[in-house]
Amino acid sequence: MVQPYKHEPFTDFSVEANKEAFLKGLKIVESYLGQDYPLVIGGERITTEDKIVSINPANKDEVIGRVSKANKELAEQAMQVADKTFQDWRKSKPEVRADILFRAAAIVRRRKHEFSALLVKEGGKPWNEADADTAEAIDFMEYYGRQMLALKDGVPVNSRPNEYNRYNYIPLGVGVVISPWNFLFAIMAGTTVAAMVTGNTVLLKPASSTPVVAYKFLEVLEEAGLPPGVINFIPGSGKEVGDYLVDHPKTRFISFTGSKEVGLRIYERAAKVHPGQKWLKRVIAEMGGKDTIVVDKEADLELAAQSIVASAFGFSGQKCSACSRAVIVEDVYDEVLNRVVELTKKLTVGNTTNNEFFMGPVIDQAAYNKIMEYIEIGKGEGRLMAGGEGDDSTGYFIQPTIFADLAPDARLMQEEIFGPVVAFAKAKDFDEALEIANNTEYGLTGAVLTNNRAHIEKAREDFHVGNLYFNRGCTGAIVGYQPFGGFNMSGTDSKAGGPDYLVLHMQGKTTSEML
Known part of the structure; x- marks a missing residue:
């Protein structure tokens, strides 16, 4: 029996000790402001001349970090690595994948105020909003880890005398995750780990405004035991790298959070079948509201x-x-x-x-x-x-x-x-x-x-x-309390943090054996 998860509590900053702990987190973040960050493809760190410069939106003079920028050639390299890695990763035990998430959640929990302080600096979030963002990232890891354990043996179906039937979920393939800047940790982490824990490999293209927290999160996953090539970090231009990967014949699904205009563009491009493509691409999209x-x-x-x-x-x-x-x-x-x-x-x-x-x-x-x-x-x-x-x-x-x-x-x-x-x-x-x-x-x-x-x-x-x-x-x-996603032009009603979200990253396979 998989134990249910109660969500990560929010921090009460009226308590002096919590305030001091957060100020300490800010000091840690300030110690590494302005650094350069590489791409990560197959575990290899790759530095490019072209950089995405992340700045503090509350103080335009403060550089959070300079992140190497992928181009089409590097995106292709990442796709080849992810496609090759998928052949092994898809056969990894769901328990192993879930355990990586549980350990990553524990690491983030220990560094909670540091991550929240980074969200204050890179996203301009007030303390309480940053704290809730980090808590949600922890929740996504814990919840999706448990959901994968619940799904690992499939769903019971009927059998008949002399016939044994099974219905199991298998991974889709290489997923392109395009994450937003507003929940720069929670949604970026949630969409990435949902794709990973279900046995897929990932090309992560975070928002160009907030790429540093995504790199820091990948470091956490590596510390938790994530093998090279499962998640590849490739920030870059939406028009160059984003379009290229959405169109790519080896892309199996796209998980996108952002504006209606970009979501519709992705949905339309993903519908086109390219030479060498053997499937209809799946799109998981959350596109805004009024x-x-x-x-x-x-x-x-x-x-x-x-x-x-x-x-x-x-x-x-x-x-x-x-x-x-x-x-x-x-x-x-x-x-x-x-x-x-x-x-x-x-x-x-x-x-x-x-x-x-x-x-x-x-x-x-x-x-x-x-x-x-x-x-x-x-x-x-x-x-x-x-x-x-x-x-x-x-x-x-x-x-x-x-x-x-x-x-x-x-x-x-x-x-x-x-x-x-x-x-x-x-x-x-x-x-x-x-x-x-x-x-x-x-x-x-x-x-x-x-x-x-x-x-x-x-x-x-x-x-x-x-x-x-x-x-x-x-x-x-x-997460786990109010599964989140909307109707009409708000997207595909893919309910993040809900009981059927992981299934969107898998496909059902029926096997029937005559006894």
Whole structure:
């Protein structure tokens, strides 16, 4: 019997000892800032002239690291290594693969504050958000290790007299993992180890904004006993390396987390069969959202306001699950809006190396420019209630921003901004609030705050999102507790941290023996 796993606890930074431990983690990270990092192909360290420079988004002068950049030739080399390694790795015992994850989880747990401090520096995360990111990475390793042990003997099927039937899962092959910058540790680690523990080999192309944490994670896996060539570290350009590997005839599956635009491009390219390709490529995609918190007139209005603020502005709104739309029934609209504005104006923004700030920077100049453009659009579409300003002189800082009185079809209500901007819309009743909540092309997360049981049940049936929360915010899914993934243009509803996620990285094989 595989023991269930309870998720990694979050750190309470009001405890002085925990605060001191985190500051020590920051010191460790500061001791290795600015170093050069190689590619890793088949266990071999390869240095290139061309580098991806990772900087601290809160302090543009601080270089986190310079990471060697793969090109097509090196991507091809990595593919050949991964393809060759797969022939042995696919026959490795699931217990061995799971044990690597359990040991890696233990190593990260011992270095938890160091990894979280690296997320503060490389991703601009506040301490609590960084701590939750690291905890989630640990959870993914523990959970997927246990899931693999549960799946290793397959699923029982019926047999008949003189006939013995088995149904087992076997690995797919070489997977290309393209991970995002927002959960730079958790999602990068989760997507990588899900592919590895199921017996596949991996080409890991982390986000160009945050490659250093990915390299540090590969070092942990190597320390835990991962053989060379199973996971190959090849950061590089999406257009050069990403497209090349998505198109490659030996690529068996692509696991992608990122924007809708890039996800659709991958989905389309992966559908084309290239010379020498013997399979239809599988795509596992998580592509973003336009997530709504609905507040009913029969709701705890203080809880509603707190939930909107935390979900809209946690990690500067840079979560695919972030609340970017608040739809409030008109009876309580002004009260909820005014309270959200009041709470938002108390939020602090700054360099999150200092734990006094609630919100840090956005990830880079391109993100800053895009969000500021949306704020200008918002000024023409609604009423600016808070924020609206940015400062990119030292880092990429944008004040938490609220627009009121948006029409349901306004751009701010329809397009993913991926920043600290929330749009408020008024609904005449609960039914109209649900209609507005459903009127986007996305379907990732949503939340409903109400004490009306009939409305809860109606939303459970009719609010079309992959993760729906009642009487809480719409961010913060925990591995094994709230399997995460969405509908429509939010992706393939591949529920990360859920009971059927690993199966997406395998294929079922039936064997039948006459006795």
